[in-house]
């Protein structure tokens with residue numbers, strides 16, 4: 001729950017929601033009857049239960065392209081133990097992981113990067129050492145929290161840089177929105193157990209499952225520190241009650257997906273103004289103790305949170321706060337302590353996500369290593385698997401897409417000449433980040449020699465903290481990429497106006513050397529086209545070519561854009577996915593627009609090449625969205641993801657294009673038919 005920085009909004013332009021460990025959910029199974037294929041206009045064939053009930057593959061894609069293209073794949077795929085999803089993305093992720101496993105177990109590899117990742121990997125799998133320690137690594141912190149007897153002592157604990165105490169807010173060097181070239185001090189709310197603050201107003205079925213998961217975790221973890229199950233239950237009640245107060249000052253997921261979100265979080269102020277937000281809570285004392293006292297400017301994303309926090313920081317509420325910290329500390333260690341704790345984390349995740357069993361230990365260890373040692377893992381990977389040719393290929397395709405976008409933007413007659421010129425200026429300034437960076441963060445100061453797993457993770461956090469502190473007030477180095485290149489994903493970053501098409505997505509359905517042009521464009525091509533469009537969507541419109549928050553649209557053009565987006569929102573809102581649940585058009589608008597723009601770009605490029613087999617293109621395109629989800633995961637995607645459900649990413653996208661209708665002779669009455677007058681293309 002300790003969050004140094006909430007940069008979630010920056011990830012909004014990713015191609016795919018990354019559903020790793022949903023930190024919790026649990027409990028009641030879904031009712032049988034609401035899982036079945038009542039979707040409209042198409043069956044949600046991503047939902048595992050629906051795959052079981054649909055008996056035959058349709059004869060043609062005229063009624064349902066996604067079902068036609070992915071029928072056999074889904075019938076022959078089972079969700080593996082410990083997984084909540086299988087997809088074209090997990091196919092590529094498997095390939096990358098298998099290659100990484102070779103890196104992690106190759107004794108012949110030399111160098112600091114291999115030493116770091118192999119060291120952590122071995123420590124993670126050293127169950128004898130982890131079991132011998134048990135929950136002892138957390139006991140010292142629990143004791144220190146228990147010993148606090150005044151607000152002054154609590155503040156002193158928050159200020160202790162040697163301890164990793166649960167903080168009630170996050171802070172650290174971060175890029176600002178007005179000036180993306182300089183690191184300022186980001187100040188953010190804490191994370192919440194139930195994830196979405198809206199859950200504290202009215203629990204959804206997901207919120208109920210998450211709460212049940214946390215309650216089970218508390219009932220099993222707190223007794224390890226001497227509490228009874230009854231005490232654990234009461235402690236959980238109090239912790240949730242405290243979070244309910246704090247959640248009143250935190251924006252909901254729906255608010256975060258709204259186009260005005262970026263404007264709302266852009267509260268840049270001087271440190272004195274930031275500190276003045278709290279009278280009781282010692283914000284400045286803590287920030288200074290952690291070495292961020294020289295900040296020239298602060299970005300307080302959600303000032304309303306600090307009013308709530310300030311109200312509880314009193315002597316009368318001391319025991320409430322201590323209780324919250326005890327619960328958070330005990331539960332926070334669940335996946336990094338001994339085998340017993342780890343198995344509990346698996347059990348809870350399965351309850352929450354509708355999965356079964358557990359992934360092999362080696363896979364879990366790999367995901368931890370690649371998550372916390374992104375740079376060393378990536379560099380060791382590239383040392384073993386050269387990707388220079390790939391970098392050239394991807395850069396070339398990105399450039400082709402950018403060139404075609406220029407034509408697309410020039411032909412948008414609903415935009416004024418002014419806005420069009422600004423859009424093209426932004427396009428010309430777009431930076432291509434292909435496959436891997438040329439420059440990396442220095443890791444030479446980090447050593448994990450002789451450390452056990454828990455202490456290794458702690459050493460990495462300390463190392464990252466030092467690094468983050470060193471960034472404050474310095475210039476942003478855009479040549480360093482701030483994410484793993486081994487993720488199976490792609491991003492647009494509005495703050496440096498870059499598209500990021502990384503090594504981790506380049507495989508299988510997205511990119512292979514033996515692909516036809518149609519397949520290549522349907523795969524990585526449409527991904528690139530998707531990412532570029534984010535430079536011009538409701539979020540991208542707010543950032544200029546330099547990455548500063550500065551709306552470059554004329555008012556009329558922006559209104560015209562919103563009106564076009566509204567038509568798309570209405571179109572999706574009318575759809576039902578399963579169980580009577582409607583698609584959330586507002587939440588998915590920018591990603592749906594991006595999918596359509598990506599396909600439009602590829603169709604334009606194909607047309608220029610001539611001699612195109614459009615069926616190959618559309619079927620390959622439908623296959624990149626192949627996915628199988630548990631009911632719990634699909635519900636989460638429907639309610640919380642900014643991307644449309646995968647069967648809609650295929651079907652609702654392609655039906656916007658005459659090339660699709662013509663390729664298959666789709667006519668009125670067919671499931672894929674859309675009257676051209678009802679088309680919802682924004683670009």
Ligand SMILES: [Zn+2]
Nearest residue numbers: 013014015594
């Ligand atoms: Zn996107």
